[in-house]
Amino acid sequence: RQVLSKYFSQEIISKLEEEGVKSLYPTQLLAIKNGVLDGENIVLSAPTASGKTLVAGLAALKHLEEGGKVLYLVPLRALASEKYKEFKKFFGAFGYKTVLSTGDYDSADPALGKYDVIVTTNEKADSLMRHSAPWFPSLTLIVADEIHLLGTEKRGATLEVLLTRILMSEDTPQLLGLSATIGNLEDVARWLHAKPVKVDWRPVVLREGVYYDENIFFADGSTRRIDSLGNSVLSLTYDTLRESGQVLIFSPTRRAAVAEAKKVANISRKFVAEGSKRVLQEASRKLVSLHADKLTHELAELLLRGVAFHHAGLSGDAREIVEDLFRAGHIKAVVATPTLAAGVNLPARRVVITDYRRYNVELGYQESIPVMEYKQMAGRAGRPKFDKEGEAILIARSFEEVEYLFKKYIYAEPENLQSQLGSEPVLRSQLLAVISTDEKIRSMDMLEKFLGRTFFAQRYGTFGILPLARKNLEKLIAGGLIEEKNGVLNPTFLGKRIAELYIDPDTALEGIRLFKEHESLEVLGYLFLVSKTPDMTTIGVRRGDYEYLEEVLEDRGREIPYQVPQDEIEYEFFLSYLKTALLLEDWINEVPEDSIVEKYDVGPGDIYSLTQTAEWISFSLSQIAEILGFHEHSVKLSILSKRIAHGVKEELLELVALKGIGRVRARKLYEHGYRSIYDLAVADEKELLRIPGFGPALVKAIKQQLKSPVESQEEVEGERLEEAEQI
Ligand code: ADP
Structure with missing residues (x-):
């Protein structure tokens, strides 16, 4: 006070x-x-x-x-x-x-x-x-x-x-x-x-240790013997739950997290409180009603046994259910990928880190996780107000590793932060953004001054970044996004718009190149373009995918506006663009979510983030096409972006514009003969109520919207999730 x-x-x-x-x-x-x-x-x-x-x-x-x-x-x-x-x-x-x-x-x-x-x-x-x-x-x-x-x-x-x-x-x-x-x-x-x-102070004391051969060796010199169940994670889990604690287990990959959660279920199921059973059943039912895919079903099963897995493949609503159940103590164990440590605040009495190594996809080998990441995970140990202390446990695979882990992580200081400004895509995007929005930065000198104020320059000076900046600036000038006259840099209308659209200039330039070469493209062609741009995340190709992807290439290669590359690595990329484009195509052709999950080996959470990004890129490309007078491309991409947003064929676009109507309900309306807003406006409420899944509240909401002026864009965007919640 x-x-x-x-x-x-x-x-x-x-x-x-x-x-x-x-x-x-x-x-x-x-x-x-x-x-x-x-x-x-x-x-x-x-x-x-x-x-x-x-x-x-x-x-x-x-x-x-x-x-x-x-x-x-x-x-x-x-x-x-x-x-x-x-x-x-x-x-x-x-x-x-x-x-x-x-x-x-x-x-x-x-x-x-x-x-x-x-x-x-x-x-x-x-x-x-x-x-x-x-x-x-x-x-x-x-x-x-x-x-x-x-x-x-x-x-x-x-x-x-x-x-x-x-x-x-x-x-x-x-x-x-x-x-x-x-x-x-x-x-x-x-x-x-x-x-x-x-500040080093924590509301709950953190004890860090390493587990090996039935013992936890703590940093303070003490040890704790653990009854062995033949598997380190299970032994540590049992030891926590039996003392009424909760455990958060970090696994290096999604697959490992799911597999580990299944093992843990055999233990956690014995600790589900009587009072939690109904809550878990309800949560499990809700999950299954929201998403019909296998992954979500597996999760729903596991919830009943007091455990969950948590990774980015799950949809946002599923993750939230898991977090809430864990916070309320209904589930005793969560097995998560490290993404959880960077995001949600989900503390537990004991944190178990199963593996300090991680496979680096780009480099193709196992590497040790950074100290910073370890500290983030360990920091989740101990629930304020519930636990007297928290424990973070690393698992060693040999006696020698015990000492190694202490040195490498527990006694170690986190790494220094390094500037990432050397990343070219970000640098060229930001150069364009700075020049097009800041009237003070319109010359190379000013740009240099700006770069001199960055965190990068504080450490390395500007000479590390200037050549890279110059190279990318030239690219922006050559692409017509920036004009240079007597040393003055000015954004063109196109450049300014690209900066506002928040896309990588390369995404725009790639689109423009295709617009110039082709008068029009097939839907798959546009989707391939979207998937190929640097702003898009693509999905990986697995060995089992080659056969069908090559078949598609054989049958529909003409729809793709690119040559199949000869180079082996480029070919692999090419196939992953194709796979991503095919996923998007299924999505806008109303293939059910669970079938997409199965076919492409992704989670509902991935579909959500992929479609969000793809919608944004196609919208942006449509805007760029319009500016440059490629009218047909613009119209087609604009329709495509709406279809991606809602996951529907074109004929449903009018219906999905209504709040509460997503791809599934819109299709039902269509099948029952309601094909436009007008059809709905003149429809009899009683008739609408006969459509399966259409309750009084929904029908009333539909009718209400038809009376009032068109709702705001924001509400339309929020609608896709909402439908999922209501089904
Ligand atoms: P951080 O941002 O460092 O992760 P939070 O600010 O979320 O931590 O604080 C953790 C918890 O402690 C929250 O539940 C918060 O309400 C509680 N808390 C923080 N400061 C106080 C305080 N001065 N008195 C009571 N509770 C506090």
Whole structure:
């Protein structure tokens, strides 16, 4: 109270108490001592759950009370929604409005200006800046959460440029970076003109150890004997559950996670509480009703036995069900891939890391995971308020490995963050973005100055990046995206639009090349183009895929606007583009989700992210075609992007525009003779109720929409998930 009373009114302090803040954590005290409430730029590095979010909360509150405006940046969409929910409640208690903005990259979202706290992903913030969002200059505090992700490929560089641009803006707002433990906190802080603040305090004590031959060897010198069940993971699981704890197991791959969860089920099923059985049955039924594929079915089965797997192949709603059940204690064990450690906050008393090695697909061999990743996983151990202490256990395969693991991970400091700006696709995208939105940066000199302000340059100077920048600038000039006249760089209309559309300039140039060569393409041709662009993630080709992919190539090769490459590696890429294009084609031809999952060996979560990206690329290409006068390409790509968004044939596009109507319901309506909005408007409600799956609430909602003006685009976008929830 004493510390806070220097900054806040008694009224605010009382409200804070009502919100559960009765005293401050050491993390918060230290941040305040270092001036976070006095407007100082700070980079705060502290373990998970040590109260970093509240540091941001207090700083934000201070700004809001003074009439300021806050931007809160996170690296992932899932995290953005998590924070949004938390902040809506927290700031709402003080009368401030919070908004979440993650979708549509092609908008300046002027409406966001009405809110006090804006939560967005780094990418969305970058896109808003490219659109010169009018409220950007009125921001007084910018919080960059998980700032250590600066060091991750691709996305790290986006954050780096975003922060550089903020640093170079006039009236730089206060900056607060929140980070996991990193090696070179000082460097990052210096770059941001901020004070480094490092906190080691954790709300729950963390004990790290290595398991080998029926014993856990802890870093504090103690050991714990574990009853052996013949398998390390099972023994450790049993040992945790029997003492009413929960266990979070990290497996290196999706496949391993599923297999491990099946093994664990034999143990966890004995620990399902009587009171949890019904909850689990309900959750299991809900899952199966949402998704009919094999993967989701396996998960639903496992839930009944008190365990789940968790990886990016699962749909977002399935993952959320797993997280909620674990938090509520209904399931006792979760086996996850390491992506979980970077995203959701899902602590458990014991964390087991089954393998410190990981297969690097690009390099083709096993490598050790970084210390930073180990620390992230280990940091999940210990549930605040539930556990006295948390344990993070690595598994050794030999006695020698015990010592090795201690040295390599437990006693080791996390690696230094490295700039990722050397990544060419990001660099060329960002060069275009900077030149097309920042009127001050219109010459090579200014560009050099800009690059000199990056984290990359702080470490290596600009000579490492300048040649790469020049090379890519020339490419942008040659492609007609930037014009150079007497040393002045100006974006062309096309270049500006490409920057706004938030696609890699190479994606656009590839499209333009094809538009010039062909008057029109088949649907598969467009889908192949989309799959081939650098913005698209493609799916890998397995040995068993060759036969059918080569058959398709034989039968339908003419629809693909590219020569089949001779080079073996390029050929492999070619087939993966084809496979991705075929998946998208099945999706827009209304092939059921479970069949796609089976045929392409992907999860529903993959289908979702692939289609989201593909929709965006085809929309962008359609816009570019329009600008350049390729009208037919533009129309076809525009229809295609809508079909991808909804997963339907063209004839259903009118119906899926309605809220609550997705691909499955639209098809049912169509089959029952309702083929347009008009048909529905004149339809008898009783008749509609006869269609299987159409209840009174849905029919009423449909009718209502037909009365009111067309709903906003945003609602239409949210609809695909919604249908899944309602079925
Ligand atoms: P981090 O952002 O460092 O991962 P959080 O801010 O999410 O950690 O804090 C973890 C938990 O601790 C949250 O449930 C939060 O409500 C709680 N917490 C943080 N600070 C305080 C405090 N001063 N008093 C009470 N609870 C707090």
